[in-house]
Amino acid sequence: MVTGKGGTGKTTVAAAMALSLADQGKRVLLVEVEGRQGLAQLFDVPPLPYVERKIAVGPGGGEVFALAVDAEAALLEYLDMFYHLGRAGKALDKVGAVDFVTTIAPGLRDVLLTGKVYEATRRKAHGRLAYDAVVLDAPPTGRIGPFLNVNHEVAGLAKVGPIRNQADAIMGMLRSDVTRIHLVTLLEEMPVQETLDAVEQLETLDLRIGSIVVNMVRHSPLDDESLALAVKEKLPTAELTKGLRAAGISASKQMVSTLAAEARDHAVRIGLERENRDRIDALGKEVTELGLVPDGIDHGALFDLAEDLRS
Amino acid sequence: MTALDLDALIDDPTTRIIVTCGAGGVGKTTTAAALGLRAAERGRKVVVLTIDPARRLAQSLGLTELDNTPRAVKDVDGANGGSLDAMMLDMKRTFDEVVLAHATPEKAEQILxxxxxxxxxxxxxxxxxxxxxxxxxQLHKQAEKTGEWDLIVVDTPPSRSALDFLDAPERLASLLEGRFLRLLLAPARGPLRLMSAGVNLAMSVMNKVLGAQVLTDVQTFAAAFDTLFGGFRERAEKTVALLREPHTAFLVVAAPQNDALREASYFADRLREERMPLAGVVLNRVTTTHAPDLSAERSLAAAEKLTDSDKSALTAAVLLLHADRMQQVVGEAKRADRFRRGHRSVPTVDVPALPDDVHDLAGLRQIGDLLTA
Incomplete structure (x- = not known):
């Protein structure tokens, strides 16, 4: 499971994780549940239907299949699979019951979405598991607790019955050793705060945290000493003036002070990033860094990130 | 391509509602708070409604408690006769209040x-x-009645898609008025035989899959909510009408990144389509430089030259930072320009990026200055 605050790149990280597993020769299913078609955009393919479709092949013979789960389609599939309700299912859909149930009761909706992951994880093909791994591009940190706590959400609505049993089985899988939740963050105040809150919430629910992925990391060309000087606006102007001249750049007073001010802005930001990194490290979890891809994410960049994740 | 004059907007006494909208993470809430503070200190009686502020920003506004009521913000300069109240939305509580206000006590209890x-x-x-x-x-009604506010600044929820915010009231209303709920209510009203075979089949499936208790709960809910249905649609329509009036101004907040600009574009078009009054677009967190003539390429080359000849590593590093910054400046300018050419009639204002987050009134004042510079 990969979660993170909106804008931190959790879909990209989920895709890179799937690719990195495929690189190791594994058959991987990459699932999205938010109806955003984020995977199709990322892999530059037409919108994904409710069908598992191969979207990438790893050099080690592994493969990545992608699936966009839709709660309504999942409900109809579920009804058909367990109750053989082809026609009745359609009748439900026709009177608006499917729409109603999946909209008004988000807990039921989440059971259907996680239920599909549960099914894919356990599915057998040719005498072995159909997938070695399932990677879920999960809802954002703000919603991840209730989303994975399906049992609780459903308990309020259905005390007994098949949906309740299904929820119990899913919860069992989510809490077991096969599941890990990875949280993607940037070194900014809001995403870090949400990550800390989510870790606490998920652990209270007995769910297992995998790693914290710190995304879009930029390394400073300045050493720590210079960073400290830059923050205090005490970079040696004489050295900068001499250096600029040596490089053939007009070293006007204004140019020197502009460059020093830019270095200060940068140093202030690095300082904030470090504070945020300390807060992440204080969690005592495994932390993985992914570098910033300056020109945007394309196919090649995705494979690079996958490689970074592996190492 | 015109400049957006936000001082003129907040000083205009006929501006009664300002709505900030845009993608999440572009500084929408900060913009709403900064504008509210500036308007208050220029003499308006302002209430700011925020949805999900960053913790430190909330603290700076004194929003430590989620009590769903506007509270006066401390340390606001009231010399010009203005004032600033702020509140954070508690959605469940607001919903409960709607139920309590529009249903009999007995029914309300059942619903809750x-x-x-x-x-x-x-x-x-x-x-x-x-x-x-x-x-x-509600705030608008209260303002009209008591005169305690003459400007409401409202931040919209951090929806990923702009559509959500305009469509949600309609979606909720149509869900509550939907065919299925009507059908669920039918047994309570008339003989079962009036229900179609399809509905009967649907009911029996729901019973089987969800359990009888769930269906009973849904029916109780539907029956109890029945009296509120009409009200919901009517209220949703009223709010939409309020937003169309000329005393409302929409501000789309964006950052000069492709995703945020795409959302801003979409939002600007949608507002026009809906005949909602779009005041303009705030381009937030724009990277700036005082040395635009030193290009990224020259800066990089100079840094390389210094590194190769083993001279001032510090200067080389500072030049690398400038090169990086120039790349951002140029990229952002290109994207912002493309956006402006695509929306020639929409006024815009650029707000330079600050190195750190805003978390006090001084920071909000600084943003206010930048918004109107």
Whole structure:
């Protein structure tokens, strides 16, 4: 499971994780549940239907299949699979019951979405598991607790019955050793705060945290000493003036002070990033860094990130 | 391509509502708070409704408690006769209040205890949007009645898609008025035989899959909510009408990145389509430089030269930073320009990026200055 605050790149990280597993020769299913078609955009393919479709092949013979789960389609599939309700299912859909149930009761909706992951994880093909791994591009940190706590959400609505049993089985899988939740963050105040809150919430629910992925990391060309000087606006102007001249750049007073001010802005930001990194490290979890891809994410960049994740 | 004059907007006494909208993470809430503070210090009686502020920003506004009521913000300069109140939306509480205000006490109690109502009011995807609009309607009514505010600044929920915020009230209303709920209500009203075979089949499936208790709960919920249905649509329509009036101004907040600009474009077009008054676009967190003539290429080459000849590593590093910054400046300018050419009639204003987050009134004043510079 990969979660993170909106804008931190959790879909990209989920895709890179799937690719990195495929690189190791594994058959991987990459699932999205938010109806955003984020995977199709990322892999530059037409919108994904409710069908598992191969979207990438790893050099080690592994493969990545992608699936966009839709709660309504999942409900109809579920009804058909367990109750053989082809026609009745359609009748439900026709009177608006499917729409109603999946909209008004988000807990039921989440059971259907996680239920599909549960099914894919356990599915057998040719005498072995159909997938070695399932990677879920999960809802954002703000919603991840209730989303994975399906049992609780459903308990309020259905005390007994098949949906309740299904929820119990899913919860069992989510809490077991096969599941890990990875949280993607940037070194900014809001995403870090949400990550800390989510870790606490998920652990209270007995769910297992995998790693914290710190995304879009930029390394400073300045050493720590210079960073400290830059923050205090005490970079040696004489050295900068001499250096600029040596490089053939007009070293006007204004140019020197502009460059020093830019270095200060940068140093202030690095300082904030470090504070945020300390807060992440204080969690005592495994932390993985992914570098910033300056020109945007394309196919090649995705494979690079996958490689970074592996190492 | 015109400049957006935000001082003129907040100083105009006919501006009564300002709505900030845009993608999440572009500084929408900060913009709303900064504009509210500036308007207050220029003499307006302002209330700011925020949805999900960053913790430190909330603290700076004194929003430590989620009590769903506007509270005066401390340390606001009231020399010009203005004032600033702020509140954070509690969506469940707002929903509960709607129920309590429009149903009999007995029915209200039934609704509030129903598990489907609890699910709907705390996690339905459109509830937050709907309740933000509901609260805006309430604040507007109160302002008209008591005169305690003459400007409402409202932040919209951090929806990923702009559509959500405009469509949510309609979605919630149509869900509550939908065919299926009507059908669920039917047995309570008339003989079962009037129901079609399809509905009977649907009911029996639901019973089998969900269990009888669930269906009973849904029916109780539907019956109890029945009296509120008409009200919901009517209120949603009223709020939308309020937003179309000329005393409302929409501000789209964006950052000069492709995703945020794409959302801003979409939002600007949608507002025009809906005949909502778009005041302009705030381009937030724009990277700036005082040395635009030193290009990224020259800066990089100079840094390389220094490194190769083993001279001032510090200067080389500073030049690398400048090169990086220039790349951003140029890229952002290109994207912003493309946006402006695509929306020639939409006024825009650029707000330079600050190195750190805003978390006090001084920071908000600084943003206010930058918004109107």
């Amino acid at each position: 205890a129903n598990p489907f109502y609890v699910a709907l009011s705390s996690s339905f995807a459109g509830t937050q949007e709907y309740m933000a609009m509901e609260k805006l309607g």
